[in-house]
Amino acid sequence: MKITAIKTTPLGLLFKEPYHWAGHCDFGGHVVVVEVQTDEGIVGIGESSDASPPDGTVAFLRGVSEQFIGESPFDIERLLRQARCLGGFSYTPWFANLVLTGLEMALWDVIGKSMGCPVYQLLGGVYREEVDYFGFLQGNTADELTRSAEDAVAAGFSVIYMKVGRGEERDMANVAAVRDGIGDRRLRLDANEAWDVGTAIRMINRLARFEPEFVEQPTPAHSIPALKQVKDAVGVPIAADQCVFTVADVYEICRQRAADVIVLSIHETGGLLAFKKAAAVAEAAGIAICLHGRMVTGITDCAQHQVALTLPNLTDGNQIMHQLITEDILAAPDITPRKGKIGLLERPGLGFELDRDAIERAKARSGDLRPTQAI
Numbered sequence: 001m002k003i004t005a006i007k008t009t010p011l012g013l014l015f016k017e018p019y020h021w022a023g024h025c026d027f028g029g030h031v032v033v034v035e036v037q038t039d040e041g042i043v044g045i046g047e048s049s050d051a052s053p054p055d056g057t058v059a060f061l062r063g064v065s066e067q068f069i070g071e072s073p074f075d076i077e078r079l080l081r082q083a084r085c086l087g088g089f090s091y092t093p094w095f096a097n098l099v100l101t102g103l104e105m106a107l108w109d110v111i112g113k114s115m116g117c118p119v120y121q122l123l124g125g126v127y128r129e130e131v132d133y134f135g136f137l138q139g140n141t142a143d144e145l146t147r148s149a150e151d152a153v154a155a156g157f158s159v160i161y162m163k164v165g166r167g168e169e170r171d172m173a174n175v176a177a178v179r180d181g182i183g184d185r186r187l188r189l190d191a192n193e194a195w196d197v198g199t200a201i202r203m204i205n206r207l208a209r210f211e212p213e214f215v216e217q218p219t220p221a222h223s224i225p226a227l228k229q230v231k232d233a234v235g236v237p238i239a240a241d242q243c244v245f246t247v248a249d250v251y252e253i254c255r256q257r258a259a260d261v262i263v264l265s266i267h268e269t270g271g272l273l274a275f276k277k278a279a280a281v282a283e284a285a286g287i288a289i290c291l292h293g294r295m296v297t298g299i300t301d302c303a304q305h306q307v308a309l310t311l312p313n314l315t316d317g318n319q320i321m322h323q324l325i326t327e328d329i330l331a332a333p334d335i336t337p338r339k340g341k342i343g344l345l346e347r348p349g350l351g352f353e354l355d356r357d358a359i360e361r362a363k364a365r366s367g368d369l370r371p372t373q374a375i
C-alpha cells in the first residue's frame with residue numbers, strides 16, 4: 001500500500017460556554033483535519049491541534065506532504081523522523097509535534113483500517129478495558145463552578161478537575177465552593193503556569209486545606225527546576241504539563257524528579273508512537289501519565305483513548321475535550337463517559353466515523369474566529 005495524497009481541512013470550533021483559565025478566556029479555536037489517502041482506497045483521518053490561525057499548520061503540512069507520497073503508511077518511525085528533520089522545524093521541536101501529530105494519527109488510522117482492527121491492538125493490546133476520565137468544571141464564578149460540580153457528581157465522575165491561577169482570593173473562593181459541592185471526591189487543580197515559585201508555594205499551602213490530589217503546572221513551562229523547587233517545598237503532589245512535550249522532556253522530568261505525575265497529549269509528543277515511548281520512560285521512573293486535553297475534537301479523544309487502553313502507567317481521571325465544543329464532528333461512536341469511563345472502541349483504525357455535515361459547518365466557521373481574550 002502506498003500513500004497517494006494528503007488533504008488538510010481547517011476547522012473553526014466554538015466552546016459551548018466561555019472557557020476560563022489562568023489569565024485567559026477562550027471562546028473557540030482551530031484544528032486541522034488531516035486525511036491520508038492510499039492507492040488501496042483506504043483513507044486515514046487525524047487532526048492537528050492548537051492551529052490558531054490554521055494557515056501556518058496547513059502550510060507546514062503541505063511542506064512535508066511530498067515526503068510521504070509513494071511511501072508505505074506502515075513506516076511511521078522513519079517517515080516522522082524524516083518530516084521532523086526536513087520539514088523546517090529545526091528550532092521548533094514542540095511546534096513540529098503539534099503540526100505532525102495529525103499526520104501521524106492518520107497513518108495509524110490507515111494501518112488499523114487495513115488490518116481490520118482497532119489501533120489499540122497494534123500498540124500493545126488491552127491493558128485496561130476502560131479508561132477513567134475526570135469531570136471538567138466550567139464556569140467563571142464560584143456559583144457557576146458549584147453548579148458545574150453538581151452536574152459532574154450527578155454524572156458519576158469520581159475525579160473532579162478545575163482551573164486555578166485566576167487570582168488568589170478568587171481561587172480560594174472557587175475551590176472552597178467546589179470542595180463543598182463534591183464532598184470527598186478527588187479534586188485536581190490546574191494553575192496553567194500562573195505562579196512564580198514563591199506564589200506557587202504560598203498558594204499551594206493555602207489550597208492544601210481543600211485536599212487537592214495534585215496541583216498541575218503551577219510555574220512557567222520553561223523551567224523544570226522551578227517546578228522541582230515547588231514540589232520540594234510543598235506537601236501536595238505536583239503534576240508537570242506545559243513543560244513536557246517530547247520524550248526527552250519526559251526523561252528530564254523523571255531525571256530531576258521534578259513532578260509526581262506527567263500530564264501529556266499525543267499532540268505534544270508528536271503522535272501515538274512517541275506517546276508510547278514517553279509513557280515507557282515515565283514508567284521506568286515509577287511515574288504515571290495522565291492524558292492531557294488541548295483544543296481538539298472527538299478525533300483526538302478517540303486516538304488518545306486507543307493508546308490509553310494499552311498503558312500500564314495511566315492515571316484515572318484523564319482529560320477529554322470534545323464535550324466542551326458545540327460541533328460534535330463524529331457520527332459515531334458516542335464517546336460520552338459513563339460514570340466517568342469509556343470502554344473499548346471496536347471499529348477498525350482509530351475507531352470513529354466523521355459527520356461530514358458537521359465538518360462542513362466547522363470548516364465554514366474557520367475564517368473568522370476570535371480564539372482568545374485575556375481577562
Ligand SMILES: [Mg+2]
Nearest residue numbers: 190216241263
Ligand atoms: Mg493542564
